[in-house]
Amino acid sequence: MAVRVLPVEGIPEVRPGDDLAALVAEAADVRADDIVVVTHKIVSKAEGRLVDLRTVEPSALAKAFAARYRKDPRQIEVVLRESRRIVRMDRGLIISETHHGFVCANAGVDASNVPGDEVVCLLPVDPDASSARLRERLAQRAGSDLAVIVSDSFGRPWRDGITNVAIGVAGMRPLVDYRGETDPHGFPLEASVLAVADELAAAAELVMGKTAGIPIAIVRGYPYERAAGTGRALIMPPERDLFR
């Protein structure tokens, strides 16, 4: 059974207060059991998670780091404010843990795909709540059940390049646990909890493209397990994280 990944084209520039569910429903033929993957940027924009840098007073730390690497001290300040722990701060880049618990570059603060010279975009305050709201409204309109993933592109240790991951999830189980099941030879499967929501987010990225301005994709035909689901569940508890 094939899985299809469909780009949703024709989404206009999203502004604070816009009704994202209405925009998606107008642009796409959303069907039962679809997984609607939405880049966080348009969710953040609709929720007004934009900061005008002209209103930001940088701290001494932000000024010092920005001066050393020729960065905008106000943007560095925003990154520090969006962080609850700094993992690494070097070469102009900050790897930090956000208030949600995501470990990523620059706390997800990003100036690309944002209109205006002096505006940066933050991650949604609660990507799971954003996903759940969008899922509920899309399901109402479609008259059927579906799942929603809010995605962002994160770097990762050990491997080059960024990949799309799920930062918010609603309507599906984000992890599929094969432990206790057996392979076709009857042997128990090891280390087999799959982060399927991250794999779905990655698949969606393939039709989005950074420059094409396609912020939404639909994954159709993947038999996900229905559940409330969260993106939070994809954050590894530190005490279990052997890679940390």
Add this chain to the structure above:
Amino acid sequence: MAVRVLPVEGIPEVRPGDDLAALVAEAADVRADDIVVVTHKIVSKAEGRLVDLRTVEPSALAKAFAARYRKDPRQIEVVLRESRRIVRMDRGLIISETHHGFVCANAGVDASNVPGDEVVCLLPVDPDASSARLRERLAQRAGSDLAVIVSDSFGRPWRDGITNVAIGVAGMRPLVDYRGETDPHGFPLEASVLAVADELAAAAELVMGKTAGIPIAIVRGYPYERAAGTGRALIMPPERDLFR
């Protein structure tokens, strides 16, 4: 333009010496510009990368670690032999850097989906060479160009669950570099080198399933950039790895 992910069903149990290209060509209608994603396990099996644990003499380190966590000391010994550096060794699990440079659990040594009580499967010696050989033979048979990815499921720091990644690549550029390009607002894109080969491997996993025994998927409709390509390019050079 949609991307399709198609499972390749009917691949028999692969044995050392089997002609993988012939098995794929018989089971699937491989077309021009397809990306054929193959789990490393059947590549390893065809290449005879299987170890009979009855032939393995465990070291003192392997014995001590195995005794503490009730593991098979011979399997621990194989993991140590497949490693060039131990990153972490705790709770019965070894996170190490393989001789290829991959950082993963148990050096990719795995007893699941392998027939026989006493046999474990290693990663291919050179997954890029395996990918290139398979690509060449499939392209000859199909009479057209295509790409091959050899995949494995790796855990990762910070996030729970494993995801499929590309350990071998042939026929496509594994990283797509958007730096220097601009977004629809004309602003330069930041931090935008996408690990598309990993995203393709992740997408392929969606139709494979650990228990279903589907070791191959075809991704169709993704406009990859043709190049020799390697999976090695996805290994982050330590000096650039801020997450490390």
